[in-house]
Amino acid sequence: MRIGQARGALPLVLMTVLILAVGSFATVRQDAFLTSFNLNNLLLLAMPLALVSLGQTCALLVGGFDVSVAALMTFCVVVASYTMAFDKTGWALIPGGLVLILVGLATGIFNAVIIRVLKLPSIIATLGTFSILEGASLLLRDHPEGPISSGAVDGLTRGIGFVPIAFITVVVLAVLGDLWLYRTRTGLAMRAVGLDETSSRRLGMATGRMVFVAFVLCSVMASLAGLYLAAQVQIGSPLIGNYGLESIAAAVLGGASLAGGRGSFVGALLAALFLSLIDNVLPLFHQPTEYSQMTIGVLILLALVLYSAPELLARFRTSRAGVGRLETGDGDAAAG
Amino acid sequence: MSITGPARGGNEVSPASPVLTLRSVSKAFGAVQALREVSVDCRAGEIHALVGENGSGKSTLLGIASGFLAPDDGTVVIGEVERRRVSPAESRQLGLGIAYQTYSHVLHLSVAENLYLAAPSDLRPTYGRMDGWAADRLAEFDLQLSPSAPTGALSLAERQLLEVVKALLPQPKVLLLDEPTTALGPEDVDRLHALVHERSRAGVGIVYVSHRLPEVLGIADRISVLRDGVCQGTFEAASMSEEGLVALMIGRPLQLAFPPRHEREAEREVLLAVSGLRGDRFGPIDLEVASGEIVGIAGAEGNGQVQFLRALAGAERATGTATCAGKQLDSSSPLGPLRAGVVLLSGDRASESLFPVLSVRANSTIQVLRRLGKLGLLNRRRERRTVGELVQRLSIRAASIEQPVQTLSGGNQQKVSLTRPFLRGDVKVILAEEPTQGVDVAARFDIYGALRDKSKEGVATIVKSSDPLELAGLCDRVVVMSRGLIVDEIPGDELGERRIVEAIVGSRAGAREAAAHTEDGPA
Numbered sequence: 119m120r121i122g123q124a125r126g127a128l129p130l131v132l133m134t135v136l137i138l139a140v141g142s143f144a145t146v147r148q149d150a151f152l153t154s155f156n157l158n159n160l161l162l163l164a165m166p167l168a169l170v171s172l173g174q175t176c177a178l179l180v181g182g183f184d185v186s187v188a189a190l191m192t193f194c195v196v197v198a199s200y201t202m203a204f205d206k207t208g209w210a211l212i213p214g215g216l217v218l219i220l221v222g223l224a225t226g227i228f229n230a231v232i233i234r235v236l237k238l239p240s241i242i243a244t245l246g247t248f249s250i251l252e253g254a255s256l257l258l259r260d261h262p263e264g265p266i267s268s269g270a271v272d273g274l275t276r277g278i279g280f281v282p283i284a285f286i287t288v289v290v291l292a293v294l295g296d297l298w299l300y301r302t303r304t305g306l307a308m309r310a311v312g313l314d315e316t317s318s319r320r321l322g323m324a325t326g327r328m329v330f331v332a333f334v335l336c337s338v339m340a341s342l343a344g345l346y347l348a349a350q351v352q353i354g355s356p357l358i359g360n361y362g363l364e365s366i367a368a369a370v371l372g373g374a375s376l377a378g379g380r381g382s383f384v385g386a387l388l389a390a391l392f393l394s395l396i397d398n399v400l401p402l403f404h405q406p407t408e409y410s411q412m413t414i415g416v417l418i419l420l421a422l423v424l425y426s427a428p429e430l431l432a433r434f435r436t437s438r439a440g441v442g443r444l445e446t447g448d449g450d451a452a453a454g
Numbered sequence: 455m456s457i458t459g460p461a462r463g464g465n466e467v468s469p470a471s472p473v474l475t476l477r478s479v480s481k482a483f484g485a486v487q488a489l490r491e492v493s494v495d496c497r498a499g500e501i502h503a504l505v506g507e508n509g510s511g512k513s514t515l516l517g518i519a520s521g522f523l524a525p526d527d528g529t530v531v532i533g534e535v536e537r538r539r540v541s542p543a544e545s546r547q548l549g550l551g552i553a554y555q556t557y558s559h560v561l562h563l564s565v566a567e568n569l570y571l572a573a574p575s576d577l578r579p580t581y582g583r584m585d586g587w588a589a590d591r592l593a594e595f596d597l598q599l600s601p602s603a604p605t606g607a608l609s610l611a612e613r614q615l616l617e618v619v620k621a622l623l624p625q626p627k628v629l630l631l632d633e634p635t636t637a638l639g640p641e642d643v644d645r646l647h648a649l650v651h652e653r654s655r656a657g658v659g660i661v662y663v664s665h666r667l668p669e670v671l672g673i674a675d676r677i678s679v680l681r682d683g684v685c686q687g688t689f690e691a692a693s694m695s696e697e698g699l700v701a702l703m704i705g706r707p708l709q710l711a712f713p714p715r716h717e718r719e720a721e722r723e724v725l726l727a728v729s730g731l732r733g734d735r736f737g738p739i740d741l742e743v744a745s746g747e748i749v750g751i752a753g754a755e756g757n758g759q760v761q762f763l764r765a766l767a768g769a770e771r772a773t774g775t776a777t778c779a780g781k782q783l784d785s786s787s788p789l790g791p792l793r794a795g796v797v798l799l800s801g802d803r804a805s806e807s808l809f810p811v812l813s814v815r816a817n818s819t820i821q822v823l824r825r826l827g828k829l830g831l832l833n834r835r836r837e838r839r840t841v842g843e844l845v846q847r848l849s850i851r852a853a854s855i856e857q858p859v860q861t862l863s864g865g866n867q868q869k870v871s872l873t874r875p876f877l878r879g880d881v882k883v884i885l886a887e888e889p890t891q892g893v894d895v896a897a898r899f900d901i902y903g904a905l906r907d908k909s910k911e912g913v914a915t916i917v918k919s920s921d922p923l924e925l926a927g928l929c930d931r932v933v934v935m936s937r938g939l940i941v942d943e944i945p946g947d948e949l950g951e952r953r954i955v956e957a958i959v960g961s962r963a964g965a966r967e968a969a970a971h972t973e974d975g976p977a
């Protein structure tokens with residue numbers, strides 16, 4: 119458990135340190151960085167990735183992937199350009215948002231049914247969903263058109279000071295999520311299902327239902343991410359961002375294991391913030407965004423090596439200690 | 455319970471009410487009919503043994519009783535409640551506890567977390583007090599484990615005992631134990647049996663599955679026999695003998711004979727020489743094994759026997775020297791010993807020796823593919839023929855050689871891992887760790903025969919086993935290990951089950967205190 123906890127805390131620490139490091143570097147070198155305008159902008163920019171990364175963490179926890187999230191987010195943007203069209207007031211946000219959540223629910227159930235009932239691997243199942251949603255988006259908008267109601271955008275981006283209310287909500291969600299995951303029985307059961315489904319079933323857990331719920335949650339979070347993406351692009355654009363891989367990257371940087379059963383919502387949120395920060399900072403230094411792609415790639419590899427280090431070290435140490443103990447001779451063995 | 459059982463002819467004294475009844479349960483896996491209309495019941499307070507060869511359907515039957523598997527036909531009655539199929543959660547709620555042969559541990563979680571997940575809601579403390587609660591439960595069962603240790607770090611024996619504790623946590627009215635002693639040494643077996651007796655006196659009905667017939671005859675009140683998925687009847691244990699049970703299990707009387715030791719020519723050459731080898735939990739060890747010789751390693755569980763074998767095979771770190779046919783063994787990785795012709799048959803078949811999803815064919819030939827082809831292309835026909843011959847020779851029971859090994863019974867899986875030394879012409883040393891663990895009687899003797907065949911070809915063999923009878927029957931010589939050292943050696947003419955047990959017990963008396971200090975959990 120000690121090993122597990124060290125592994126659990128490491129991503130949070132690393133992500134916090136990296137955010138502070140990049141943040142302070144940018145503050146010192148660029149006056150434009152630490153302004154409430156830029157910070158507000160940064161947090162809003164981070165919203166779609168943050169939301170979808172929380173969802174992706176759910177899917178990874180039960181040992182699956184959801185690559186359909188990017189297409190779902192785009193589909194939500196396209197749908198929002200109808201339900202929250204430019205000529206509507208800010209009140210359109212409520213029915214519009216509900217429609218998007220329903221789209222998320224439906225996609226999630228569709229994915230979960232294919233994965234649990236038809237027993238297809240999640241990566242294949244969601245790849246199919248990805249294509250279907252991509253086609254549906256292009257059917258509705260074959261090029262970017264249909265601006266989104268500015269009233270709705272204002273509603274989504276409202277904040278206290280420079281901090282968007284939505285961001286505060288996401289932080290609360292992530293903290294509650296981690297408390298649930300690491301401080302309750304159902305959270306433990308969720309991790310157990312991801313680690314070993316056969317044993318979990320033998321122990322009487324409703325494994326099928328848990329995987330089902332995880333994939334539905336993932337899609338619902340992705341639809342909310344789509345809502346914030348709509349507020350960002352403010353037009354019904356069928357162009358798909360790279361959110362599928364980025365959300366997996368954020369979840370993994372935040373401590374999730376691709377093998378399932380491990381992960382942290384707070385970690386995923388911090389990682390999403392960090393990835394957005396890099397996107398935000400490089401233009402301030404007039405650096406091309408290609409560098410951010412490469413930086414992110416290198417960091418993911420480094421982080422993964424670092425995360426698995428405690429286990430490797432522990433294994434190394436116990437095997438050394440074992441040899442050392444017996445080498446003291448049989449008479450002294452009792453003393454050790 | 456089957457009506458056809460001969461011993462059930464007369465009406466005995468009023469039997470206690472059944473706590474678990476399976477009514478004409480059938481189950482097929484694909485083309486294989488695992489169970490055919492099997493009816494068994496277990497009464498309150500009785501120990502009901504279930505015996506049968508591997509693949510006869512014992513585990514399937516228990517899986518259906520616990521709700522892990524759904525029967526194709528028939529019903530399960532737990533207490534008063536009759537169901538077409540129960541869920542594992544429901545069966546636990548109804549008072550059924552089960553220790554699975556392959557365990558129900560989530561290996562990456564701690565001992566405490568595993569116990570917590572196994573406990574029913576009314577007996578669970580709040581999440582924060584889990585570790586203290588788990589420590590109390592472990593103390594209750596006299597199990598010296600650290601609650602925070604990862605389950606994956608436990609020894610096989612510790613995992614097995616933990617599985618039993620998990621089954622007992624909900625205080626079940628009926629307890630199913632599937633091969634609960636395969637990884638246990640004699641002392642732990644006694645402790646477990648004491649526990650089983652205590653529970654049965656308290657009115658718990660116990661279904662006990664084991665391939666160790668003496669153990670079964672010693673503990674059971676009634677015995678049901680399965681053969682090829684069909685119940686051969688339920689019998690009073692007192693009326694049964696080992697031979698009688700075996701005849702029912704395999705459908706014909708079996709010559710329970712170990713393969714004859716071949717005449718030892720005077721002074722065979724020493725093939726494997728170990729000197730001053732030491733590593734985690736063992737050493738320094740000096741041992742010489744001649745070609746054609748089978749040397750047994752006896753000892754109480756956890757005295758370094760496994761580590762010693764693994765170190766020889768390069769699967770564990772060690773210092774000291776080992777030579778094979780005069781050449782120094784490079785034991786820094788498994789590759790060196792393998793190239794030198796030293797083959798380890800791991801006791802952990804599922805995770806260390808076999809590829810569960812691959813076929814019998816692929817598992818057999820994976821080390822010798824180069825020999826079976828030309829120019830980098832496999833000659834499939836030749837591969838099939840080679841494997842087919844071996845399957846016959848070792849009597850491996852599989853639908854075809856393309857069947858994934860994970861769907862085979864334990865004994866047949868073990869035989870598949872045994873095909874490898876047969877396929878390699880250059881094997882010099884076989885290191886067998888518990889070669890018949892979880893293997894039924896008939897298959898065990900096939901395995902003994904196979905090992906002896908290899909030794910006749912001049913292979914030096916070391917067999918680590920917790921079964922003294924097996925060591926006495928199979929080996930030319932047995933060494934006894936305690937606290938990581940060889941403390942006794944029993945030459946061939948003195949070999950006997952009793953002599954081995956005495957050696958183990960004798961060496962253990964002095965070792966116990968030391969063991970208490972050196973093995974205080976996987977710290």
